[in-house]
Amino acid sequence: MTKFEDLGLSQATLEAVLKMGFEEATPIQSETIPMGLAGKDLIGQAQTGTGKTAAFGIPLVEKIDVTKDAIQGIIIAPTRELAIQVSEELYKIGSGKRVRVLSIYGGQDISRQIRSLKKFPHIIVGTPGRVLDHINRKTMRLDTVNTVILDEADEMLNMGFIEDIETILASTPSERQTLLFSATMPAPIQRMAEKFMKDPQIVRVKMKEMTVPAIEQFYLEVMEKNKFDVLTRLLDIQSPELAIIFGRTKRRVDELSEALTLRGYTAEGIHGDLTQAKRMQVLRKFKEGTIDVLVATDVAARGLDISGVTHVYNFDIPQDPESYVHRIGRTGRAGKSGMALTFITPREKSYLSVLERTTKRKMERMTAPTLDEALEGQQRAVVDKIVQTIEGNNLQYYKRAANELLEENDASTVIAAVLKMLTKEPDTTPVKLTEEAPMHSKRDRKPQDRDRRRRDDNRSYNSSRGGERSGSGDRDRKKAPGKPRTGEKRTSGKSKPRSFNR
């Protein structure tokens, strides 16, 4: 293990990094930081949640000359939320040196961005569309840039983004340093990437599997029409602290989050058709734990670092293995454990081996829980809560009523009644969920189809693997009958130690 002290950092940056709570460098950091500092071009591939942001962020910050009022580094990321997150991390790393970091992304007032650009940021973190916009408007010049970083590089060099990236790169000096990072790097994309780079070093942290071992991976065979009931039972049994549920399309995400809310879960959806303000609000609520289920398209698949995500559910199978790796990588980060579960309909079964071949990891089969098991899971969560309340030892106001109840009933009857009242019993509130067609393998899809679906970037960045076929026309559709039942809010089991019941 390498200590940050041994990486030759400036005192200011070293202190900033230690202040972030980082003690030892992760493997990708200890390998790439020295190369980055030496000015080498490099492609860094390491598993999700292993600290790639600081792996490129630290050398970038170190290279900034804060006495110069000029943009010296630019980081491009595929989604707005990721651009914001990366800029926040860069700000922290650069706080010792007082590096100025600015994020620019679609959906944010452009004139405000123009004003901020006039304050001489040193580092820009942006989404491709908006960066290009500023280049075209001549409100941002990149001719003083000496470092370009593509986070989620394989995604950035994919069809939906490649033209924008080429244009952005062309507006930076050719003697720049170029750094590419991702957890996935398919060979054809890597070959293409090398064209933009000078003698790139390829750093792949030695790993047998593409996914981190800390993520337990399961699949569950389920008919399309049974997915929702199985999902709610799983949520009841597993009581995730925070869960992300990935759906294929925007309509799917809207319907799923509405259906979950109707059944008493605190869930909200995020996808590219929402306003930026709404996207940020939903994400904030999820981070705070105001909602504990985030339903998302692939817009949330890459890079997002939200601590406390214990479960990822692929309600719809991801459209390619890379997306699988990134989606499940929202859990099991920075040494924590996590669990990922993928629903597979009978006609999608052959896809399983494609996933397993890519990740070099077997997924374990899980069977759908029965209603009884779900009820038992809910009851267990209530029991845990009662035990915690007992431990809290703050019950004096309730003792008198308790004793009165016990005078007329035996203790187990009283407790059973309390359990029944607190336990969420099977809910059959009707919900509306339009069936999705099974996923076709990549080979079946027409290339022009993929291209069209991907080419929408942050202007309204939809799911990367596109899909989001339903489009925005669905937003006005009628709500399913019934009202959210606030009284039935699910017991979350939040403060109990993390355990992964299957």
Ligand SMILES: Nc1ncnc2c1ncn2[C@@H]1O[C@H](COP(=O)(O)OP(=O)(O)OP(=O)(O)O)[C@@H](O)[C@H]1O
């Ligand atoms: N050396 C370190 N010690 C402790 N924590 C770290 C260290 N480096 C990074 N982290 C933390 O680990 C988490 C994951 O880091 P990061 O988001 O950079 O991962 P990543 O490799 O970019 O993942 P992804 O592939 O999903 O984008 C963050 O919360 C980050 O602050």
Ligand SMILES: [Mg+2]
């Ligand atoms: Mg990352």
